[in-house]
Each structure stands twice: as C-alpha cells, then as structure tokens.
Amino acid sequence: MSLHSPSEYDFFIPVVDIFTLDTEVSISRDADCLSPTAALIRAGYLGHVPHAPSLAFSLRTLEHFRLLHARKPSFSIEAFAKVLCDSYRVRAFDAYLAILRGVDKKINEILGRDTPNWRILNACPPCTYELEEEPTLTFGRMYVLDGGNSAKWMAEGARNHGDMREYTESDYLLPRTYVDKFANEVQSRNLEALDSLEANDDDEDTEADPTRRNIASDCSKNWKAAASDEKKRMWSIFDETGIFVSACHHSLLLWVADMVHSGELAKYPLAIISKVLELLSERSLAAYDIGCGFASTIRARSLGKAFEQQGCRICVDAFHGYAHNYTCQTKNHPNGIQGAGIEDFGAIEHFFSASNALAPVIRYATAYRRSVFLNLFFKQWDDDKYLNLATMIYHNYKQSINIIASESLALDGAKASLGIQDGDLEAWHQEEIEYIACLGKETEWDIHAMTYVELLQKLRDAQTCASDTSLQFISMVPSNYQFLPPSQDVSYSANVSATRKVETHRRYHAERLDTLQREVVALEVKMGVAHWWQPTSPEYQETMKYMAMHTYQHALDNLQRLVVQHLFELQKLNISQTAYKMCTHISKSLQTRCHAIQTAIKKYNDAASQLHPPRPPLEWSKVSHYSFLEEFNLLHEMRQDICDKMWARPAIRETLWQWLCIQRAKEEIERCNVEVRRLHMFIVDEDWHFARVLSSLEESPLYFAVQEFCKHRWLVNSQLLDRIFQIYALLGFSGVASPGLRKGQVDLDVEGDGMDGDDMQDIGTLVEYLSDLALTR
Incomplete structure (x- = not known):
C-alpha cells in the first residue's frame, strides 16, 4: 500500500516481521518528523528503499538474520528471503548493514579507535598491550600466514549486473595496488627456471610466469603437489581465486589479500611481510607452510635488509613442518626454535576450515556482496577469538604445566640412568643440528x-x-683376401x-x-691424479662405497616423498581417527593402486643391498602402516656412520625429545605469564575508558549506542576475567597475579585525567567485584 498524502502524518505500510507475523502496521508520524524513513526507524522498522518505501522490515528481523549469518556464514540472503516470503528480494539488509557500519564508525570515533591501523595495533591485547617492567620475550610478535582457495569468485565476463557498487570500508583487505607493487619487484628480478610459488613435480611441464617465484625448497615438494592441467585451465573462470590470510598466533586477523587471477604467488606474503615490518614490533616470528624457502625470497628482495635488522624470522608451521626433510625440521620446525613455546601455528588452518561454509554464498555473488560477507565473517571471527583469548592462554598454561610435570620425572630418571646432565643434552642437540645441516652436502x-x-x-x-x-x-x-678393383671383386661387393x-x-x-x-x-x-685409479686401489673402492650410499640416499628420499604425500592424503580424510580394521582395509586398497610407492620400495631395496654392510629391506606391509613421518628420519645416512653418535642412540633421542618438550613448555609459561597480565591490564584500562567516555556522553544522542557497545564488551570482559583468575589460581602459576601499567602510560592515580576520586573508586570497585566473582565460581 502506498503512503498517504503528505498532509496526513500517520500512515499504514506493509511489513515483514518474523516475530509478530504482522503484514501491515500503522506508523505514527509527528509533525516535526520530516521523513517517513525516520518515522519507520523510530517504530523499529526499516524501509526497503531510502525514499518513499512501500515495504518495511522490522529491525529485529534484520538483526536476527545478521546473527544467523554470523554463526552460519553459508546461510544466504536468498535462503532467508525464502523463509520470509518467496516473492520478496530483500535489499533492506544492505541498508541495515550500512546503518550498522555508520553507527560503528561513530562509536569508534567517540572511543578513539578510528586512528589508522588501530585494529592491527590493539585488537589482540596479549600481543600488543605491552606493560612496564615485563620480561622481554624472545619474539615480540608471532603470527602465521597462508593462502586458501575456498573464497573463489566467479569472473563476471560480459555479464551485466545492476549492482556495480564497490566495497571499500574493510580495514582487513590490502588494496590490490599495494600488493601489486611486490609483483613488479619480483618481475624485475631475473628469476630462474620455475617461477611458480607452487612446487611442481619433476615430471610435469609448467609455463613460466614472470610474477611467480619458486620459493619452495626441495623439502616443500614432499607435500605441495602441483595442480593438474585441467585445474590450471579452470583458474581462468575466476576473478579472485581465493584469499591470502595472516593472523597472530591467537588467531586474530591481521591482513587479508585477494588472490587475483593467480594461485599463491610470492607477492601476497611479501605484501604482508612489508606491513609487519612497518607496523609491528621487532623480533617477530612468522610461520608459513614453505617458510624455509620463503626466507631466502625475503632476503633477496628490498625487504631483506629491514627483515634482518629487526631480528625477524620465519619458520614452518607444525602441521606442514613434518612434511619437510629432517634437515629443514632441525632449523625451521617450531619444536626446535627457542622462544616458540608449544605453539603449533595452526590458526590459518582453523580459519579456512570455518570460512569454507561461506564459499557457496560468495562464489556467485556480486563483487560488492562478496566483500560485504567476507568482512562480516572477518569481524565475527575476531569477535569470537577475542572472547576465547583467556581460554586459549589457560589451556596453553595448563598443558605446559602438565608437560613439565610428566616429562620432568621421566627426564630425571633417564638422566640418572644414563649418567648425563642438561649440558650434555644441549651439546648433543646442537651437534645433531650441525651434523644434519651438513648431511647430504657433497664436497x-x-x-x-x-x-x-x-x-x-x-x-x-x-x-x-x-x-x-x-x-x-x-x-x-x-682369409684369401687379395686387392682387386671394386668392379672385379664380386664376393666383397x-x-x-x-x-x-x-x-x-x-x-x-x-x-x-x-x-x-x-x-x-x-x-x-x-x-692431481698421477695414475689411473684401478678397481683395487683404495681411492676407487672408497668412492664406490660413497656412490652406493649416494644411490641409496636418493632412493630413500624418493620413497619418503611418496609416503609423505599419501600420509597427508590420509590426514585430510581423517584416517587418524579411523578404527584399526578400517585402516587395514584402506591400506589394502592403497596397496592395489600405489604402484609408485611399491616401485620406490623396490629401488630402495636394490640400493640398500649394494651397501656394505647391506641395509635391511623394507616391505610394503610395513611402509603402508607408517603412522608418523619421523620413522624415516634416522634412515638418512651418508658415508659417516651415525651409530657412534650419542644423539643417535634410541635412549638418548628419547631423552632429547623430553628435554626439548620441557624447554618449549617453560618458554610457553613465560609467554603466558606476560600475555595474561597484558590482557588483564587491557580489560581494566578499557573498563575505565568506557566509564569516562559514557560520563561525557550523558546528554548526547549517541549515548545509548555507545552504552550498548560497552555493555556487550563488559559482558565479554567479565568472562575473560573469569578465565584470567582461573589462570592465577592454577597450581604451578609462576607469574604476577595482578595487572600492571601499560608501557608509556601515566599512572592514573597521579594525574587523575579528569576523573575524581569517586569515579576512580567506582571503577576499582567494579574490577574488584568482577575479580571476586571469577574466583568464587
């Protein structure tokens, strides 16, 4: 029904409200209300168009859809429209989101959170909220980055769309122009051979792309499979082929880059590294699935000097790290990096697992809606991870305490029985690293x-x-040969x-x-060889032994590569959770089709039989039941016999592993002690800041919007405080069970900063009440 004449203030309008199921309502419009839209908003409705709306949706309905979509990203507007009414195309949701963004923008301005890069510098208090006189951590910031292709978007081509809007309000996405600067840098280098970031199998031909860089070392090929030609052709139907994501080790997002008309190129991580060097603290540790190769790429670019000067480092996340060769693991796996704690750097894997639900909604959406829904998902992800901050620290702290308690007893017993000290273990660990680093390097x-x-x-x-x-x-x-002219020698001819x-x-x-x-x-x-080497000469025989070991090593590397690839296939299928009978059945199925592994085993056995003494042969039934990759590690031998090395003995290796676990657990406790106190202080400061801002807004029309935001944060912070005090109460907690003072912040008790004693007493009482409430639960 259309609106009444302008002289009549009250009007009827069709509405959609899933709570009341009303089809039409009467809207009261005051004489001073110049716009029907304003009257609708006051009554709790929003029109489908800004001017002269003929249909309105209740704000509760729109908010309900927003909450549904936040919790289940695959729940689309079309699905919700069908739930409401098959005949409607809901466009009011876009207007509703625009209003929410405007309100959020105003709230951020009032709270002082509208400065450039505020989210990056403040969103994760355990990472950023540094305190006075706190211990210095080995790495000031730890983060992870990786690319995923679930967020593809179909290229529009020649199709025309009415919605040609461009979404530019996200502070998560890096601009394409910024990312492309690093493509030009990569292109300017005269890169050799294969330029794709994706490691390709040796038998596959690929086209060189000047913007790509083969930054994956040989060990990366164990798990990074090449795309088939069919999949490569499929890239052309997509505009954005996915997103490249970075997040702190608490899983809060840093930056996201759209991967445009390409796979996972070097320019995307380089753009993020550039932002890290510009904005984050020094001594950062990044984790990337091919971090070993990417480190050399960084050093070869313009970022290399700053990367080294700031003491930054890049490693391989724990999940992919086991697919790298053992030499790489000793240098780049988190288990062996001092200061990494027990962190596995799996945040991005969890992110992509959750974002897969969004893929069906955004793949065929308009560019604007894709960006809107991605940004909604990013914000909801960060909100959930903020709520989980204290819980994550709690579990890490508790796990570290349990590791130290359980492994220390075993370690003390092993040291006593073997007659060794911590100094011996440290020396042997370093000796192993040095030995493995030289392993396989031919002079x-x-x-x-x-x-x-x-x-x-x-x-x-x-x-x-x-x-x-x-x-x-x-x-x-x-025998009776006589020289005759050719024309006369008939038999010879x-x-x-x-x-x-x-x-x-x-x-x-x-x-x-x-x-x-x-x-x-x-x-x-x-x-400088004076005489030919004979098969009986010592030099000849020694070289023959070396060549046999060399052939054995290559056969072993090839076998390891094939088995690693299949192990990761099994992990993707969640085979680790499968019962024994089913595992046996799958192994039998693999046996019928894994001819490559069987051939590799045969070559390995042939090479092993040529050694002196011969190595024991491997059987398919054994290899097909390998459950973890370390079972290959000590098979790697060269001319030097590692049997006389202390660190190669099984008992010492087990002791070394226990010692490393304890070292990483102690580092984790040190980091948790710092992070939980930062989070505690951030909550105290934020509560004080909210109280001060609200007291200055009592006469402002924005008071209730800011108050609603603050109430939500107070509820979240109360849950965080509950966990924080559970951490303080842990048996074995070794930190300071109280907030401190933010670095560079003036003591509020001295300056006052515009708040009187009663206000400060109220804030102190609130914090004390929440603290006591958390302790009594």
Missing part, C-alpha cells in the same frame, strides 16, 4: 671423485666395445652393406673411446 672432491670413477667405468666399457667391434671388423676380411655397418660401429666406439680418454685426462689434471 667438490666427492663430486669430482664420483665423476672420475664413472668416467673410468665408461672408459673400460668403451675400450671393450672398441676392441670387440675392431675384432669383428677384422674377422670379416676373407655382395657383403658391402654388412661390412659398412660394422665399420660404422667400429669408428663410433673408437671416437667415443678417444673422447672419454680426453675427459679422463682433463679430470686427472684437475684432481
């Missing part, structure tokens, strides 16, 4: 010696072939074809023998 002499022996073997084969073909050619000469073929072979092998002799002589001059 120039090793390479030349292998080449020389291979040439000698080829030379002997060539001598045999040249001698055989020469004798064969000579044997074809008739009849065999000329066979003779020429033998002569060709003879000349070929003679030239090959001559070439190999020149190569052998040149290499002998370079190596």
Whole structure:
C-alpha cells in the first residue's frame, strides 16, 4: 500500500516481521518528523528503499538474520528471503548493514579507535598491550600466514549486473595496488627456471610466469603437489581465486589479500611481510607452510635488509613442518626454535576450515556482496577469538604445566640412568643440528671423485666395445683376401652393406673411446691424479662405497616423498581417527593402486643391498602402516656412520625429545605469564575508558549506542576475567597475579585525567567485584 498524502502524518505500510507475523502496521508520524524513513526507524522498522518505501522490515528481523549469518556464514540472503516470503528480494539488509557500519564508525570515533591501523595495533591485547617492567620475550610478535582457495569468485565476463557498487570500508583487505607493487619487484628480478610459488613435480611441464617465484625448497615438494592441467585451465573462470590470510598466533586477523587471477604467488606474503615490518614490533616470528624457502625470497628482495635488522624470522608451521626433510625440521620446525613455546601455528588452518561454509554464498555473488560477507565473517571471527583469548592462554598454561610435570620425572630418571646432565643434552642437540645441516652436502672432491670413477667405468666399457667391434671388423676380411678393383671383386661387393655397418660401429666406439680418454685426462689434471685409479686401489673402492650410499640416499628420499604425500592424503580424510580394521582395509586398497610407492620400495631395496654392510629391506606391509613421518628420519645416512653418535642412540633421542618438550613448555609459561597480565591490564584500562567516555556522553544522542557497545564488551570482559583468575589460581602459576601499567602510560592515580576520586573508586570497585566473582565460581 502506498503512503498517504503528505498532509496526513500517520500512515499504514506493509511489513515483514518474523516475530509478530504482522503484514501491515500503522506508523505514527509527528509533525516535526520530516521523513517517513525516520518515522519507520523510530517504530523499529526499516524501509526497503531510502525514499518513499512501500515495504518495511522490522529491525529485529534484520538483526536476527545478521546473527544467523554470523554463526552460519553459508546461510544466504536468498535462503532467508525464502523463509520470509518467496516473492520478496530483500535489499533492506544492505541498508541495515550500512546503518550498522555508520553507527560503528561513530562509536569508534567517540572511543578513539578510528586512528589508522588501530585494529592491527590493539585488537589482540596479549600481543600488543605491552606493560612496564615485563620480561622481554624472545619474539615480540608471532603470527602465521597462508593462502586458501575456498573464497573463489566467479569472473563476471560480459555479464551485466545492476549492482556495480564497490566495497571499500574493510580495514582487513590490502588494496590490490599495494600488493601489486611486490609483483613488479619480483618481475624485475631475473628469476630462474620455475617461477611458480607452487612446487611442481619433476615430471610435469609448467609455463613460466614472470610474477611467480619458486620459493619452495626441495623439502616443500614432499607435500605441495602441483595442480593438474585441467585445474590450471579452470583458474581462468575466476576473478579472485581465493584469499591470502595472516593472523597472530591467537588467531586474530591481521591482513587479508585477494588472490587475483593467480594461485599463491610470492607477492601476497611479501605484501604482508612489508606491513609487519612497518607496523609491528621487532623480533617477530612468522610461520608459513614453505617458510624455509620463503626466507631466502625475503632476503633477496628490498625487504631483506629491514627483515634482518629487526631480528625477524620465519619458520614452518607444525602441521606442514613434518612434511619437510629432517634437515629443514632441525632449523625451521617450531619444536626446535627457542622462544616458540608449544605453539603449533595452526590458526590459518582453523580459519579456512570455518570460512569454507561461506564459499557457496560468495562464489556467485556480486563483487560488492562478496566483500560485504567476507568482512562480516572477518569481524565475527575476531569477535569470537577475542572472547576465547583467556581460554586459549589457560589451556596453553595448563598443558605446559602438565608437560613439565610428566616429562620432568621421566627426564630425571633417564638422566640418572644414563649418567648425563642438561649440558650434555644441549651439546648433543646442537651437534645433531650441525651434523644434519651438513648431511647430504657433497664436497667438490666427492663430486669430482664420483665423476672420475664413472668416467673410468665408461672408459673400460668403451675400450671393450672398441676392441670387440675392431675384432669383428677384422674377422670379416676373407682369409684369401687379395686387392682387386671394386668392379672385379664380386664376393666383397655382395657383403658391402654388412661390412659398412660394422665399420660404422667400429669408428663410433673408437671416437667415443678417444673422447672419454680426453675427459679422463682433463679430470686427472684437475684432481692431481698421477695414475689411473684401478678397481683395487683404495681411492676407487672408497668412492664406490660413497656412490652406493649416494644411490641409496636418493632412493630413500624418493620413497619418503611418496609416503609423505599419501600420509597427508590420509590426514585430510581423517584416517587418524579411523578404527584399526578400517585402516587395514584402506591400506589394502592403497596397496592395489600405489604402484609408485611399491616401485620406490623396490629401488630402495636394490640400493640398500649394494651397501656394505647391506641395509635391511623394507616391505610394503610395513611402509603402508607408517603412522608418523619421523620413522624415516634416522634412515638418512651418508658415508659417516651415525651409530657412534650419542644423539643417535634410541635412549638418548628419547631423552632429547623430553628435554626439548620441557624447554618449549617453560618458554610457553613465560609467554603466558606476560600475555595474561597484558590482557588483564587491557580489560581494566578499557573498563575505565568506557566509564569516562559514557560520563561525557550523558546528554548526547549517541549515548545509548555507545552504552550498548560497552555493555556487550563488559559482558565479554567479565568472562575473560573469569578465565584470567582461573589462570592465577592454577597450581604451578609462576607469574604476577595482578595487572600492571601499560608501557608509556601515566599512572592514573597521579594525574587523575579528569576523573575524581569517586569515579576512580567506582571503577576499582567494579574490577574488584568482577575479580571476586571469577574466583568464587
């Protein structure tokens, strides 16, 4: 029904309200109300258009949809519209969100949270709210970054859409222009070979892209599979092929970049690293699934100098870290990094797992709606993770206490039985790292010696072939041979074809023998070899042993790569939670189709049998039941026998592992002691700040909006305080069970800052009440 004439203030309008199921309501409009929209808002409704609305939706209905979508991102507007009425296309939700964003903007202005990068610098108090006289952490900030392709968006192509709006109000998304600066930087370098960030199998041909960089080292190939040609062609139908996300180790988001017309390129993490160096504290630790290779990429770019000067470091997250070779693990796995604590850096994996529910909604939406829904998801994710901050610290603290309590007893018993000290364990751990770092690195002499022996073997084969073909050619000469002109030698002409073929072979092998002799002589001059090595000479025999071990090592690496890939496939299928019978059934199924692994096992066994002494063979039934990747680690051997190394003995290795777990747990407790106190102080300061702002807004029309925001935060903070005091009450808590003073902040009791004693007493009473309430639960 259309509106009445302007002279009549009251009007009727059709409405949608899922709570009352009203179809029409009467709206009272005062004489001073100039707009029907304003009258609708006062009555609790919002029109579907800004001017002269003919349909209105209750604010409670719109808020209900917002809450539903926040908790279940896959719940779309279309689905909600069908629930309301099949004939309506709900566009009031966009206006409602715009109003909420406007209100949030005003609230942030009043609270002083509208400064540039405020969210990045303040959203996670345990990371950012530094206090006076607190212990210095090894890493001031820890964060994780990775890309995912679930947030694809179909390219519009030639299709025309009425909704051509552009969403520019998100402080999560990095502008494309900013990200593309690093594409130009990568392109300006003369990159070699494969430029794609995605590691490709050796047997697959790929097209070089000048904006890409093969930043994954060889160990990354164990788990980073190449996309098939069909999937590569599929990229062309998408505009945004996913998002590249960064988050602190408490899972609160930092920055997000749209991956545009591409896979996971180097420019996306480089853009985020640039922001980290610009805004975050020094001594940061980043985790990336191919962090080992990406570290060299950073150092080779313009960011390298600042990255080194700020003492930053990049590692591999725990989940993907086990797919890297053992050399990489000793350097880049969080378990071995001093200061990383027990953090596994799995925040982004959880983020993408949750954001998958949003994919069906945004894939075919307009660009504007995709950005809106992504931003809603980002905000809800951060709100949930803020609420979970104290719980996360609590569980980490409790887990660390349990690790120290359980492993310390076992460690003390092992040290007593083995007669070793902590200093021995530290020395052996460092020795292992140094040994593994050199493992597999061939010296120039090793390479030349292998080449020389291979040439000698080829030379002997060539001598045999040249001698055989020469004798064969000579044997074809008739015993009664007499020189006659070709025209008169009928018998010789009849065999000329066979003779020429033998002569060709003879000349070929003679030239090959001559070439190999020149190569052998040149290499002998370079190596200073006075006489040819004979099969009986010590140098020859030692090199043959080395070559056998070299072949064994390559066979083992290939077998490990294949098994690692299948282990990760099983993890994706959640096989670790499957019963034994089902695991056996799956193993049998794998046996029928995993010909590559079976072939690799055969090559490994052939290489192992050539060693002296021979290594025991592997069987498919054993390899198919490997449950974790460390079972391959000590198979890696070179010429040096590690059996005489203390750290290679099973008892010492178990003790070293216990010692490392305890070290990481102690570091985690140190970090938790700092973080819980930061969070406590942030809540105290925020409560005081809210009280001061509200007292100055009593006559403002925005008072109730700010008050509603503050009430919500107070409820959240009360739950956080409850957990904080549970941490303080833990048996084994070693920190300071009270808030401190923010770094650079003036003591409020001294300055006052405009608040009288009664106000300060009220705030103190509120905090004390919440603290007591938390302790008594």
